[in-house]
Amino acid sequence: MLVPEGFLFSAVSCGIKKEGKLDLGLIFCNAEGTSWGVFTKNVVKAAPVILGKKLIKEPITKGILVNSGVANACTGEEGLKRAQKLLSETSKFLGISEKQLLPASTGIIGDQLPLEKILPKIPELIANLSSENPLLFSQAIMTTDTFPKIVSKETKEGIRILGIAKGAGMIAPNMATMLAFILTDGEVPKNQFKKLLPKIVDQSFNTITVDGDMSTNDTVYILSSNLKNIKNWKNFENLCLEVAKELAHLIVRDGEGASKIIKIKIKGSKSKKEAKKLAQAVANSPLVKTAFYGEDPNWGRILAALGKTEVRFDPEKVEIYLNGIPWIKNFKVINKESVIKEEMKKYKLELLVKLKMGKVSYELVTCDLTEEYIKINAQYRS
Amino acid sequence: MLVPEGFLFSAVSCGIKKEGKLDLGLIFCNAEGTSWGVFTKNVVKAAPVILGKKLIKEPITKGILVNSGVANACTGEEGLKRAQKLLSETSKFLGISEKQLLPASTGIIGDQLPLEKILPKIPELIANLSSENPLLFSQAIMTTDTFPKIVSKETKEGIRILGIAKGAGMIAPNMATMLAFILTDGEVPKNQFKKLLPKIVDQSFNTITVDGDMSTNDTVYILSSNLKNIKNWKNFENLCLEVAKELAHLIVRDGEGASKIIKIKIKGSKSKKEAKKLAQAVANSPLVKTAFYGEDPNWGRILAALGKTEVRFDPEKVEIYLNGIPWIKNFKVINKESVIKEEMKKYKLELLVKLKMGKVSYELVTCDLTEEYIKINAQYRS
Numbered sequence: 001m002l003v004p005e006g007f008l009f010s011a012v013s014c015g016i017k018k019e020g021k022l023d024l025g026l027i028f029c030n031a032e033g034t035s036w037g038v039f040t041k042n043v044v045k046a047a048p049v050i051l052g053k054k055l056i057k058e059p060i061t062k063g064i065l066v067n068s069g070v071a072n073a074c075t076g077e078e079g080l081k082r083a084q085k086l087l088s089e090t091s092k093f094l095g096i097s098e099k100q101l102l103p104a105s106t107g108i109i110g111d112q113l114p115l116e117k118i119l120p121k122i123p124e125l126i127a128n129l130s131s132e133n134p135l136l137f138s139q140a141i142m143t144t145d146t147f148p149k150i151v152s153k154e155t156k157e158g159i160r161i162l163g164i165a166k167g168a169g170m171i172a173p174n175m176a177t178m179l180a181f182i183l184t185d186g187e188v189p190k191n192q193f194k195k196l197l198p199k200i201v202d203q204s205f206n207t208i209t210v211d212g213d214m215s216t217n218d219t220v221y222i223l224s225s226n227l228k229n230i231k232n233w234k235n236f237e238n239l240c241l242e243v244a245k246e247l248a249h250l251i252v253r254d255g256e257g258a259s260k261i262i263k264i265k266i267k268g269s270k271s272k273k274e275a276k277k278l279a280q281a282v283a284n285s286p287l288v289k290t291a292f293y294g295e296d297p298n299w300g301r302i303l304a305a306l307g308k309t310e311v312r313f314d315p316e317k318v319e320i321y322l323n324g325i326p327w328i329k330n331f332k333v334i335n336k337e338s339v340i341k342e343e344m345k346k347y348k349l350e351l352l353v354k355l356k357m358g359k360v361s362y363e364l365v366t367c368d369l370t371e372e373y374i375k376i377n378a379q380y381r382s
Numbered sequence: 383m384l385v386p387e388g389f390l391f392s393a394v395s396c397g398i399k400k401e402g403k404l405d406l407g408l409i410f411c412n413a414e415g416t417s418w419g420v421f422t423k424n425v426v427k428a429a430p431v432i433l434g435k436k437l438i439k440e441p442i443t444k445g446i447l448v449n450s451g452v453a454n455a456c457t458g459e460e461g462l463k464r465a466q467k468l469l470s471e472t473s474k475f476l477g478i479s480e481k482q483l484l485p486a487s488t489g490i491i492g493d494q495l496p497l498e499k500i501l502p503k504i505p506e507l508i509a510n511l512s513s514e515n516p517l518l519f520s521q522a523i524m525t526t527d528t529f530p531k532i533v534s535k536e537t538k539e540g541i542r543i544l545g546i547a548k549g550a551g552m553i554a555p556n557m558a559t560m561l562a563f564i565l566t567d568g569e570v571p572k573n574q575f576k577k578l579l580p581k582i583v584d585q586s587f588n589t590i591t592v593d594g595d596m597s598t599n600d601t602v603y604i605l606s607s608n609l610k611n612i613k614n615w616k617n618f619e620n621l622c623l624e625v626a627k628e629l630a631h632l633i634v635r636d637g638e639g640a641s642k643i644i645k646i647k648i649k650g651s652k653s654k655k656e657a658k659k660l661a662q663a664v665a666n667s668p669l670v671k672t673a674f675y676g677e678d679p680n681w682g683r684i685l686a687a688l689g690k691t692e693v694r695f696d697p698e699k700v701e702i703y704l705n706g707i708p709w710i711k712n713f714k715v716i717n718k719e720s721v722i723k724e725e726m727k728k729y730k731l732e733l734l735v736k737l738k739m740g741k742v743s744y745e746l747v748t749c750d751l752t753e754e755y756i757k758i759n760a761q762y763r764s
Binding site for chain 2: 079
């Protein structure tokens, strides 16, 4: 793993989650860090989101403190107080200003942070800080995730980018939270981050929010230790985007109960807005998702999903391809149903829809809908 | 069953569906009927929808011809020709103009109507016409429905209203079709129907289209034999609405895999538009639906669903009630979780959300999301 210079990681178990699982993680920046963040647009915002939105405006950021098990959402004034208390206590031990630590939480909505369990563990959390612990940190932020999500890259000039995320994709991640942290040692002024991060998120994490569902806690932070000068900005920007895209795809791959990953590509649309609407309608249709799960080449469901958006197009002109194999043209099945059915058995699928209305394309990644999703979500708390 | 005067019903099996099931149904009006219709807004419209939209403008309607098994959607020119041919052949045998018969279809999208199987059965279909066959008719229009849906009422002055529907509710009905036919012997001029029907549909069938999913074939026809004079219009209108509402609720009750019926009530909204958005967000949230299925009082999911609509409200002011029992107030659980959990075991649930932002209310009926839904939809064609 390529860990950027200037970062230390730690994780402990406070007993918020059951069975002694890791549930508190810290990323510490050993230098004068700069940061930015992108947050959920949900009207119901968790306490750490409310605080984080303010704290990213501070000139220096020294770390990110994350707990899992409790989302600290719908917790009112008391929730804000507790999140604040947790930040200030941890900062005190770290010897930094409490304004230099960014918060994030994920877990059950409505429960207060059990500070009586968390605060006594802070000294241990800090004592464990090490550049070798990103994996432990990534485990501490998991909820229904079945594997930790880490991606790292290095530019030709040796700038490192490390991404850590949590989220078990499907519709909205269970308990609705997607967290991602992107760390680098490349020097990036705050103003540059403000432009870069939304652009990256739009092309990565936003292309997997498959049904427009939004959590109370969704947060993406980017944080630099500023220890290395970036000469090739373009190369750096591209690698940041790659890290974010790979993390996003790992989230879909870990989609609750998912048995297949499906890329939905819309081509030949009149505008990005329309193409996005169409891609989302197909990606979010339970009938399309269950047909993919059942490996049933039921193309009518795809057309019906496209049609419900009220985007204007000529249904008869629509062409559909599966993994590059021509499927539907002029309402006719081009290749035998058995060919498509066989192709549908693959784990990775690409559904291409050509509209022939214009020149704009858009793509989304989603997964299928299985009985397992129902089981996970019906029994999450019991 | 209260069958309105002037109507005859029939059904036969043409072999479109498997195992000799009834798949062609006819309603015949023995008098000078008037009609109106409301159709799917899906951009992809089935052939019978395209024809039906024109035919309801005719001054006289003598009947409704419906097949199940094949939707005749995404079938192009050939599909229109076949639908037209079916209407003209049936009209010929009935001795009426082909413009006096309304069409509807439900089933697989993309397949052509197998006229070679259907046309030879028309004489038998007509020979079987009887005022005693509404049940047979209702069976002939079923697809994944587990029971036929019939409701009948009579006004104080003896005007009868009979409603017959199909649809197995859930998200969009499987293969996406909801059909409903409302028949009456009360005299109603076409212009009156044009005003009445959209109003009724808005308050009945549109309050169960829980995720905005729309089929290629959705159709509601209203047809009168005009044999009885209506004196109390208000009473008549109310009973028509009741018939439609009861049919809509029967569709939800037959929701694919549904184990519970849930009424979602939003109170205290600033506008109907906002209240509707909020109700739909809750009703369509897979996380809320699976929590109800799992009888898990996970109220955070309800607030998160409300919040994702971007309708402005104060989350902390929101009050939530289940079957009248206070549940959430100021982000606090009012009654013990065990009380709510016990209540959730009931089959019929009412979730009331008070926003305290205004005076407008809106309600929707939905069902939970279960493994059975996935099974039905993953295996529909295989």
